[in-house]
Amino acid sequence: MFEFKQILSVTLILFSVIDILGSVPIIIDLRKKMGHVQSEKATLVSGVIMVVFLFLGESILKLFGIDIGSFAIAGALIMFFLGMEMILGIQFFRSDGSEPAGSHSIVPIAFPLIAGAGTMTTLISLKALYSTSNILVGVFVNLVFVYLVLKTSGWLESKIGAAGFSILRKVFGIILLSIAIKIFKTHLLTL
Template identity: 30%
Template sequence: MSAELAFILLCLTSFITLINPLGVMPIFMTMMSDYDNQVIKATARKALLVSFVALLFFAITGQLLFKFFGISVNSFKIAGGVIFFFMGQDMLQARLVKTKVADTEVKKYVNDISITPLAIPMICGPGAITNSIVLMESAHNLLEKAILIISIAVICILTYYVLLNATRLTRLLGETGCNVLMRIMGLIVMVIAVEFFLGGLKPYLIDILSHQT
């Protein structure tokens, strides 16, 4: 297997796992269950566009940005873990199922949720951002850098089409099915949150303990 093909597989498999379109879908389904296809498309399109731009931005400037502000990837994991945990708690209690907004506020609502929480941190989360930074650092030439950018675009497009078909699953599952799926995914999100939090906290604990010995 050539180095380029191996890098393509690494980029695609890592991003599809970390972005997890099927994991985002239940939340998107419940948030947009009361809106027409035009609003759903606009929300999904903006969320994925913001996600792509954010991942591309961090891939190109991540290391420089973190050094400039004195931010570590571990700190980012801790913050992301806290956000994920409370999001998962809401999902576990099915609080996102009944999201109703007045017609005059639909545009504002779409703008709000398409950026947060859909784009950041659900689609473009700490894992995906960290992955984009690490893979860009691992790219040895312009071809591999281009492969990384194209891979991010491909996964974002795939996620977009998964979200567009979420309403069909909503009709298929019904309200009860959505509640059950939401609670299951909420539990999974909370587990992921704990992993992110502990993964970010572990280096700090090791550093503290090493200074005490």
């Protein structure tokens, strides 16, 4: 039932798609703007989104008449605006005080940063190659790592420093823009 090679493959594929290390500057930036990030809540919601999408993803999208390409493009647009914030220092995502406490731990951290369109479309693709039990273990391993990174983001910020954070923010902003444009381009051609 469980196969180490499959689990390792799924874990590495999801790790590269989720790219939580690359998201550290975004997480730190969101924490500065909106206060405390609830690591447990963001990780739990991400896990629920991924597991639900693994089993029901295609059906949910079909129910709403949404194809995977359109879903991926919507996620890419959110990632694009996050990248623009990081590079240009402008603000698209604002907290006006009306959101419930901790809701920013869900949007944009749990979705689309961790369990975004890339992760969801990858999960659907993995179903064709690997057994569901091995995919679930791969998801779990990634969630443990995501939790650890979210929990230590304050410590990481103190080690990086203000100047280092500023540089990383711009570099990862460009990377995030590039990923968003790649997802957008890839799925625009499928529409």
